[in-house]
Amino acid sequence: MRALIARDLALAVRAGGGFGLGLAFFLIVVTLIPFGVGPETTLLTEIAPGILWIGALLACLLSLDRVFALDWEDGSLDLLATAPLPMEGIVTIKALAHWLTTGLPLVLAAPALGLLLSLPAPGYLWLFLSLLIGTPALSVIGTFGAALTVGLKRGGLLLSLLVLPLYVPTLIFGAEVARRGADGLAVETPLLMLAGLSFGTLALLPFASAAVLRVNLR
Amino acid sequence: MSLWEYANPVKFIRTTDRVLPWLAWLSAVCLAVGLIWGFFFTPDDFRQGSTVKIIYLHVPSALMAINGWLMMLVASLIWIVRRHHVSALAARAAAPVGATMTVIALATGAIWGQPMWGTYWAWDPRLTSFLILFLFYLGYMALWAAIENDDTAADLTSILCLVGSVFALLSRYAVNFWNQGLHQGASLSLDKEKNVADVFYFPLLVSIAGFVLLFIALVFLRTQTEIRARRMRALLARERMA
Amino acid sequence: MLTVSDLSVARGGLPVLSGVSFALQAGEALILRGPNGSGKTTLLRSIAGLQPPLSGTIEGTDRIAYAGHQDGIKTALSVEENLGFWASVFGTGKIEAALEGFDLLGLKSRLAGNLSAGQKRRLGLARLLVTGRPVWVLDEPTVSLDAASVALFAGAVKTHLAGGGAALMATHIDLGLPEARSLDVTPFKARPEELGADEAFL
Structure with missing residues (x-):
């Protein structure tokens, strides 16, 4: 297991794209928003938490089709499936690697991008926390989608169509935490719901992902 | 004699062939009676006027949108547990019907919403949930x-x-939470049965029955089509093998 | 070490082979023969546990080291890292013998992306040694190997068999393994009427 995560991280660093691409995409989305809605600070302040959450979510989505595709193409996935690792463990590790290479950099970058959208001062902490708690759920759910579409030639678009509806609850609770935090309101309820969602998906969804991966391998 | 006998495609087609005409006619009669009764022989609502009558399309289609998904869920479970091909194909057959029901519910809701709330669309929890259901x-x-x-x-x-x-x-729960959190409980929710007087209620029941029968008939018909398409692929494959 | 009894396997929902039975003891090698498309790959994948068989049983799946058409090599990692990864996945940890066995010591720190096709294949086969598993299940192991590398591979198989291992492989060339039996899969071709899953639709 440890070898698998080490290998995936090494590959992400060396092959490039892993860290950089998602972050650059996040930056571009956040840059484009003011062009679309106008430069008024009051409006930007109001929508900043939501924009940052949606930007992070889309950046997360961008790299999902690589979670299994590369291992599928070069045959590693077959070999991993015959190795003494449970399939559930493999998909969990894959989700973890995706989070470390995509989710975590987004979490760290989000406060900096908050500056661009004049996020109010109390919002930074809650934005950071909500993303820190919520992005693992995005990676785990995304890994399920990636496992569903791994054998398909043009799976990328289908992957988005399958995964985005599944992202709805995470987005709602995550953005709610950030928004309430920015407005100085109580955040306990959505924060707990978000944490519950993350832990729940992390505990249960790998079984579904492993099942669909087994189906796709045969 | 067990229910699972109908998991045999041949048996399924033979049985549904016999049932389908009855289902179709019964559904047509129910729909005609329910809708005509509802549209022309019920009084106008004292607040909403005649616009309330869209309820005879809106409520049944919304019901079938959700029940269609539930049926797919049950059929999927049967496929996973018992591996009956007809079950998987029935789930596949139900999806477009359910999706159409969702679109009807959303469209009639929008048409109803315009005169009532002054807007075709509001991010009300119920509306939003249906939109998400459609995405699923x-x-x-x-x-x-x-x-x-x-x-x-x-x-x-x-x-x-x-x-x-x-x-x-x-x-569904997230959306409920989200909108209350924003708008302090928008008062757009439709508490149906409680507000509906008997005079509107009976034609509504007939029309719901019509929609249920229509759904079953369409799913049977589409499942037959799926089975035949599958059979054709199997025959072609055998041809190639020989 | 590996017992296959009355196995039927399917590809794309259609049965390709049925009634395949054989047993493999320690020190034995079995070579599958048959024309292209006769179901050798499907049979090997089923035996390796990658796809469920239509019927029949396989004993000893957890003793198998499988190598398919693709080598599962990461081009961004070096030869050493590639092997080291599989060594730690299988919990063996030692890669020196495998590097030596397939003449890869000189290429140890080379990026796998810079290897030739034959060298990649050797790296893929060296993986078998680091798994530490006794039953090798190989699908066309000699593709893109030159004569010297084939000899190297044949030597590795001999050593493996002498050490109490077993090997099951699909290959068209003669490896010069005198002790190897061969099994022609053509007689096991599934007849059209044995359509298994789809029979209900016919």
Whole structure:
């Protein structure tokens, strides 16, 4: 297991794209928003938490089709499936690697991008926390989608169509935490719901992902 | 004699062939009676006027939108547990029907919403949930369409249906929470049965029965089509093998 | 070490082979023969546990090291890292013998992306040694190997068999293994009427 995560991280660093691409995409989305809605600070302040959450979510989505595709193409996935690792463990590790290479950099970058959208001062902490708690759920759910579409030639678009509806609850609770935090309101309820969602998906969804991966391998 | 006998495609087609005409006619009669009774022989609502009569399309289609997904969930579970091909194909057959019901519910809701609330669309929890349900239908159908191997597609879509159901439920609660959190309990929700007087209620029941029968008839018909398409592929494959 | 009894396997929902039975003891090698498309790959994948068989049983799946058409090599990692990864996945940890066995010591720190096709294949086969598993299940192991590398591979198989291992492989060339039996899969071709899963639709 440890070898698998080490290998995936090494590959992400060396092959490039892993860290950089998602972050650059996040930056571009956040840059484009003011062009679309106008430069008024009051409006930007109001929508900043939501924009940052949606930007992070889309950046997360961008790299999902690589979670299994590369291992599928070069045959590693077959070999991993015959190795003494449970399939559930493999998909969990894959989700973890995706989070470390995509989710975590987004979490760290989000406060900096908050500056661009004049996020109010109390919002930074809650934005950071909500993303820190919520992005693992995005990676785990995304890994399920990636496992569903791994054998398909043009799976990328289908992957988005399958995964985005599944992202709805995470987005709602995550953005709610950030928004309430920015407005100085109580955040306990959505924060707990978000944490519950993350832990729940992390505990249960790998079984579904492993099942669909087994189906796709045969 | 057990229910599972109908999992045999031949038996399924033979039985549904016998039932289908009855179902279709019964559904047509129920729909005609329910809608005509509802549209022309009920009084106008004292607040909403005659616009309330869209309820005879809106409520039944909304019901079938949700029940259609539930039926797919049950059929998917049967496929996962007992591996009856007819069950997987029935789930596949139900998806477009359910999606259409969702569109009807959304469209009639919008048409009703314009005179009542002054807007075609509001991000009310109930409306939003239906929109999300429609997205789930789309994803489910797209996955079926994308995979060539029938059994692989059945397996993957069944698991997607299972996972999707859980997330659809989560979304429902999340959306409820989200909108109250924003608008302090928008008063757009439609508390149906409680506000509906008997005079509107009976034609509504007839029309709901009509929609249920229509749904069953369409699913039977589409399942037959799926079975025949599957049979054709199997025959072609045997041809290639020989 | 590996017992296959009355196995039927399917590809794309259609049965390709049925009624395949054989047993493999320590020190034995079995070579599958048959024309292209006769179901050798499907049979090997089923035996390796990658796809469920239509019927029949396989004993000893957890003793198998499988190598398919693709080598599962990461081009961004070096030869050493590639092997080291599989060594730690299988919990063996030692890669020196495998590097030596397939003449890869000189290429140890080379990026796998810079290897030739034959060298990649050797790296893929060296993986078998680091798994530490006794039953090798190989699908066309000699593709893109030159004569010297084939001899190297044949030597590795001999050593493996002498050490109490077993090997099951699909290959068209003669490896010069005198002790190897061969099994022609053509007689096991599934007849059209044995359509398994789809029979209900016919």
